[in-house]
Amino acid sequence: MDTLLRNKKNKLVSESSMVHQKIELLSTEADPRGIIFGDRILQIIGNYAKKVAGSHAETFCDHIGIDFVRFYLPAKHGDILTCNVSVNRTWNSILEVGAEVTAEDFRTLNKKKILSAYFVFQAVDENKNPRAVKNISPITEEEKRRYLEAEKRYHFRKSKS
Secondary structure (H helix, E strand, O other): OHHHHHOOOEEEHHHOOEEEEEEOOOHHHEOOOOEEOHHHHHHHHHHHHHHHHHHHHOOEEEEEEEEEEEEOOOOEOOEEEEEEEEEEEEEOOEEEEEEEEEEEEOOOOOEEEEEEEEEEEEEEOOOOOEOOOOEEEOOOHHHHHHHHHHHHHHHHHHHHO
16 A cells, blocks of 8 residues: 555655645625525635646646535625635546535524535646646545546546537
């Protein structure tokens, strides 16, 4: 296993992931009931996903798709929002990046899952040609699960194109 981890063609998931990244929102990004607009949260985590993809690829990444966005519960003004974003898997120049957002009510400290999504990027060189990226080496059980599930989504996306 150590050889796999040290292989120059692979990177650890943790080398490019964002963990417990705070999401800063303004009160104007909520409706009159105090519910935060989900599309704004999705836009923010999409930017985080692009940074994670670029960090993993060590080059610019074009956003080519978003899959399986799921809104679980609404976020409310005053909730403390955090997200975790990491590369799930790579295929030559393609990267799938998973993101999950949770909210914590600062009064009760209760946490709830807000949304999850999978972003798909293509690494490109300075001439906008696809550029191969390093594979990832999943270590934890959670990383291994996401790695395997990403392969299923990849084949599903290919079958639909």
